[in-house]
Amino acid sequence: MSHGFLDSLGLVGDQDGAWAGNGPIPTTGEVVDVHTPIDGSRIGGVRLASLADYETVMGAAQEAFVSWRTVPAPQRGEIIRQLGNELRKHKRELGALISLEMGKIRSEGEGEVQEAIDICDFAVGLSRQLYGLTMHSERASHRMYEQWHPMGVIGIITAFNFPMAVWAWNAALAAVCGDTMIWKPSLKTPLCAIALQKIVDRVLGEHGHAGVMNTIIGGDADVGNAMIHDKRLPLISATGSCRMGRIVGQAVAARLGRSLLELGGNNAIIVDETADLDLVLRGVAFGAVGTAGQRCTTTRRLLVQRPIARDVAEKLARAYETVTIGDPLEDGVLMGPLIDEGSVQMFEAAIAAAVEQGGEVLTGGTAIRDRAGHYVKPAIVWSEKRLPISHEETFAPILYITPWDTIGDAINDQNNADQGLSSSIFTNNLMRAERFLSAAGSDCGIANVNIGTSGAEIGGAFGGEKDTGGGRESGSDAWKAYMRRQTCTINYGGELPLAQGVEFL
Numbered sequence: 001m002s003h004g005f006l007d008s009l010g011l012v013g014d015q016d017g018a019w020a021g022n023g024p025i026p027t028t029g030e031v032v033d034v035h036t037p038i039d040g041s042r043i044g045g046v047r048l049a050s051l052a053d054y055e056t057v058m059g060a061a062q063e064a065f066v067s068w069r070t071v072p073a074p075q076r077g078e079i080i081r082q083l084g085n086e087l088r089k090h091k092r093e094l095g096a097l098i099s100l101e102m103g104k105i106r107s108e109g110e111g112e113v114q115e116a117i118d119i120c121d122f123a124v125g126l127s128r129q130l131y132g133l134t135m136h137s138e139r140a141s142h143r144m145y146e147q148w149h150p151m152g153v154i155g156i157i158t159a160f161n162f163p164m165a166v167w168a169w170n171a172a173l174a175a176v177c178g179d180t181m182i183w184k185p186s187l188k189t190p191l192c193a194i195a196l197q198k199i200v201d202r203v204l205g206e207h208g209h210a211g212v213m214n215t216i217i218g219g220d221a222d223v224g225n226a227m228i229h230d231k232r233l234p235l236i237s238a239t240g241s242c243r244m245g246r247i248v249g250q251a252v253a254a255r256l257g258r259s260l261l262e263l264g265g266n267n268a269i270i271v272d273e274t275a276d277l278d279l280v281l282r283g284v285a286f287g288a289v290g291t292a293g294q295r296c297t298t299t300r301r302l303l304v305q306r307p308i309a310r311d312v313a314e315k316l317a318r319a320y321e322t323v324t325i326g327d328p329l330e331d332g333v334l335m336g337p338l339i340d341e342g343s344v345q346m347f348e349a350a351i352a353a354a355v356e357q358g359g360e361v362l363t364g365g366t367a368i369r370d371r372a373g374h375y376v377k378p379a380i381v382w383s384e385k386r387l388p389i390s391h392e393e394t395f396a397p398i399l400y401i402t403p404w405d406t407i408g409d410a411i412n413d414q415n416n417a418d419q420g421l422s423s424s425i426f427t428n429n430l431m432r433a434e435r436f437l438s439a440a441g442s443d444c445g446i447a448n449v450n451i452g453t454s455g456a457e458i459g460g461a462f463g464g465e466k467d468t469g470g471g472r473e474s475g476s477d478a479w480k481a482y483m484r485r486q487t488c489t490i491n492y493g494g495e496l497p498l499a500q501g502v503e504f505l
Contacts, residue, residue: 003043003096003100005092005093005096005097006043006044006097006100006191008090008093009090009093009094009097009195009198010195010198011044011097011191011194011195012044013044014031014044014045014046014047015044015045015046015047015190015191015194016046016047016049017029017046017047017048017049017053017190017216017217017218018049018053018054018056018057018215018216018217018218019057019194019197019201019214019215019216020056020057020059020060020061020211020214020215021060021064021210021211021214022201022204022205022210022211023201023210025049025053025056025057027047027048027049027050027053028047028050029047029048029049029050029053029218030047030048031045031046031047031048032045032046032048032187032190033045034046034101034190034191036100036101036103037102037103037336037337037338037339037340037373037374038099038100038103038327038328038329038336038337038373039327039371039372039373040372040373040374041372043100043101043191044191046187046190046191046194046217048217048218048219049216049217049218049223050218050222050223051222051223051226053216053218054216054218054223054226054227057182057214057215057216058153058182058230058232060210060211060214061153061180061181061182061211061212061214062152062153062180062232063211064180064209064210064211064212065150065152065153065179065180067209068150068175068178068179068180068209068212069149069150069178069179071178071209073127073128073130073176073177073178074127074128076127076175076176076178077123077124077125077126077127077128077176078124078127079175079203079204079207079209080120080123080124080127080172080175080176081120081121081124082203083120083172083199083200083203083204084116084117084120084121084124084172086199086202086203087113087116087117087120087199088117090113090199091110091113091114091117092110094109094110094113094164094192094195094196095109095110095111095112095113096109096329097109097191097192097195098112098113098163098164098189098192099328099329099336100329101163101188101189101191101192102160102161102163102188102189102192102339103292103294103328103336103337103338103339103374104291104328104336105328105333105334105335105336106328106329106331108290108291108328109328112162112163112164112165113164113165115164115165115168115169115458116164116165116167116168116172116196118458119165119168119169119172119173119458119474120168120172122172122458122459122474122475123172123173123175123176124176126173126176126479127176130148130176130177130479130483132145132146132147132148133145133146137489138499138500139491139497139498139499140493140495140497141491141492141493141494141495142489142490142491142492142493142497143489143490143492144487144488144489144490145487145488146485146486146487146488147485147486147488148177148480148483148484148485148486149178149483149484149486150177150178150179150482150483150484151177151179151234151235151482151483151484152179152180152232152233152234153179153180153181153182153232153233153234154170154174154179154180154181154182154233154234154235154236154237154482155181155182155184155227155228155230155233155235155236155237156170156171156174156181156182156183156184156237157183157184157224157227157236157237157238157239157240157248158183158184158185158186158239158240159186159239159240159241160186160188160189160339161291161294161295161296161339161395162239162295163185163186163189163192163193164192164196166239166262166473167183167185167193167196169458169462169473169474170237170260170473170482171183171213173473173474173478173479173482174482175212175213176479177479177482177483178483179482179483180211180212180213180214181212181213181214182214182215182216182227182233183197183213183214183215183216184215184216184217184218184223184224184227185215185217186240187217187219188339188340190217193215193217194215194217197213197214197215200213225251228247228248228251228252229251229255231255231257233257234257234258234484235257235258235259235260235481235482236248236252236257236258236259236260237259237260237262237471237473237481238259238260238261238262239261239262239263239296239473240263241263241264242263242264242393242418242419242467242468242469244263245261245263245467245469248261249261249469258481259469259471260471260472260473260481261468261469261470261471262296262462262463262464262468262469262471262473263296263419263464263467263468263469264296264393264419264421264467264468265296265297265298265300265393265419265420265421265422265453265464265468266300266301266390266391266392266393266417266418266419266421267287267297267298267299267300267301267419267421267422267423267424267444267453267454268299268300268301268302268303268413268414268417268423268424268453269283269284269287269299269301269302269303269423269424269425269426269452269453270303270304270404270407270410270411270414270423270424270425270426270427270436271302271303271304271305271308271312271425271426271427272305272407272410272425272426272427272429272432273305273307273308274427274428274429274432275426275427275428275450276426276428276450277308277312277315279426279450280312280426281312281315281316281319283424283426283450283451283452284299284302284316284399284452285316285319285320285323286452286454286455287299287424287452287453287454287455288300288302288378288397288399289320289323289334289335289378289397290335290454290455292335292336292337292338292376292378292396292397293378293394293395293396293397293398294338294339294343294395294396295454296421296422296468297421297422297446297453297454297455297456298395298397298453298454299399299424299452299453299454300390300393300394300398300399300400301390301399301400301401301402301413301414301417302316302399302400302401302402303401303402303403303404303410303413303414304401304402304403304404305403305404305405305410306403306404306405309401309402309403309404310382310403312401313362313380313382313401314362316362316380316399316401317362317363317380320363320364320378320380321363323335323378325368325375325377326375335378335397336375337373337374337375338374338375338376338396339374340374341374343374343395343396344367344374344375344376344396346394346395346396347367347376347379347394347396347397347398348366348367348376350389350392350394350396350398351365351366351379351381351398353388353389354381354383354387354389354390354398354400357383357387357388357389358383358385358387359381359382359383359387359389359400360381360382360383361379361380361381361382362380362381362382362401363377363378363379363380364376364377364378364379364380364397365377365379365381365398376396376397378397378398378399379397379398379399380399380401381398381399381400381401382401382402383400383401383402384402384403385402386400386402386413386416387400390402391416391417391418393419407432407435407436411435411436411440411441411442414442415442415443415444417466418466418467419464419466419467419468420443420444420445420464420465420466420467420468421444421445421446421463421464421468422444422445422446422448422453422454422456422464423436423442423444423446423447423448423453424447424448424449424450424451424452424453425442425448425449425450426449426450427449427450433449436449437449443465443466444464444465444468445461445462445463445464445465445468445472446460446462446464456474457475458474458475459474459475459476460474460475460476461473461474461475461476461477461478462474462475462478
């Protein structure tokens with residue numbers, strides 16, 4: 001495979017695995033080969049960083065924080081605006097890199113870069129809106145208010161499935177809040193991280209703020225472990241599996257640090273007989289098949305009112321048969337490969353378990369072995385009752401369909417998952433929609449009506465409950481996670497009254 005955009009992004013040849021202070025740090029660790037899931041060919045290599053390299057990166061981030069925190073927030077926002085503009089210039093090449101290294105189709109790859117651009121735009125406005133509150137004091141001639149300050153050096157750990165957008169959610173907000181950061185990307189998509197870091201170095205370097213955004217590419221056992229136990233990182237923002245989140249959360253909590261966890265999802269869509277089935281078919285197809293089922297918001301369960309359940313299942317199965325599977329860089333392809341062979345084997349094992357438990361595979365469910373790469377046929381599994389395997393989050397395109405009789409049953413089934421990320425109902429019944437959105441309805445961080453579970457906008461806070469981790473990234477007031485709150489009281493009188501009427505001396 002020949003890909004000119006690798007050259008334009010400066011990714012020809014093996015890359016160093018540590019970047020700080022406006023450039024790479026020569027690393028001497030083992031070279032990890034980077035293979036594209038499209039056909040398994042080698043597209044690059046990264047020399048892993050060591051613990052000594054980590055200390056160098058940490059030093060650069062700490063040094064940069066001393067000056068960056070004093071830059072007025074709107075000026076920090078202006079630099080992030082310029083970063084967003086630079087991402088715009090390279091949107092097509094960066095999107096193609098995501099397709100090549102991770103396997104998303106081209107439109108999804110470019111859409112992910114657009115997310116990074118959008119959050120930069122959001123952060124620019126946010127840089128003038130880091131609001132505190134003013135409270136009335138109970139003491140005469142006193143003023144009380146709260147303000148927000150930068151926390152320090154932030155640790156960012158990201159997964160392979162969104163190798164650019166999730167970093168941007170964290171980095172853009174943390175930067176305008178006055179923090180510096182160290183990013184540990186997935187070893188499955190390191191080239192995406194390096195490409196972004198090179199763009200960051202150009203933009204921040206021009207303003208004399210090298211070291212604000214830094215990258216370290218190393219193993220979980222050494223570099224990852226060092227990060228989560230490092231008291232110099234007051235916040236660890238980690239995106240990945242629930243298993244990983246438990247390790248991170250416990251380690252950070254043990255040192256009384258903060259965690260921002262965005263973990264897995266086992267997301268369901270409820271459909272009733274009043275729903276617009278055209279919307280249902282389109283929403284479910286993208287939610288279940290998009291990114292080859294490798295989104296944390298992927299639709300994994302479809303709960304359909306019994307009178308229309310089988311009809312919806314059969315229509316979806318016919319729609320699945322039209323999905324073009326192949327090279328995600330080619331026009332017309334709707335589903336690319338899974339990230340690696342391990343994911344293909346996990347997909348096959350889940351299908352086998354579903355059949356053993358009584359599920360009926362309506363379409364797909366097999367690996368595509370007559371070509372290089374890691375391709376599968378997206379599966380629809382029908383069962384009258386919930387299958388045990390559907391309680392597990394298999395990071396692959398498997399959709400389990402079951403019927404329901406009452407809306408209460410449907411909501412209870414939807415909530416019967418360890419995770420609580422995204423949820424949806426398709427209905428034209430106002431009472432059902434409102435019940436779904438009520439406190440007695442969906443227990444997820446995201447609840448949609450007549451929209452699928454996947455494809456969130458950056459303006460809203462993103463995240464979920466239960467095993468999803470409770471963290472919130474991106475929009476709304478998610479910025480508060482990256483700052484420390486300070487309550488201030490000013491006495492402008494000549495007396496020194498104590499609160500609660502206490503008298504002393």
